[in-house]
Amino acid sequence: MSVAAQILMAAGIALVLSAVVLAAKLWIERRNE
Secondary structure (H helix, E strand, O other), rough: OHHHHHHHHHHHHHHHHHHHHHHHHHHHHHHHH
């Protein structure tokens, strides 16, 4: 696998993880109301 592909994959994983964390925070805030 090329370096560019590894960077792209790492960026994609980081993006998905941050989206999941953000969604979880919003869900918890909505539940606490």
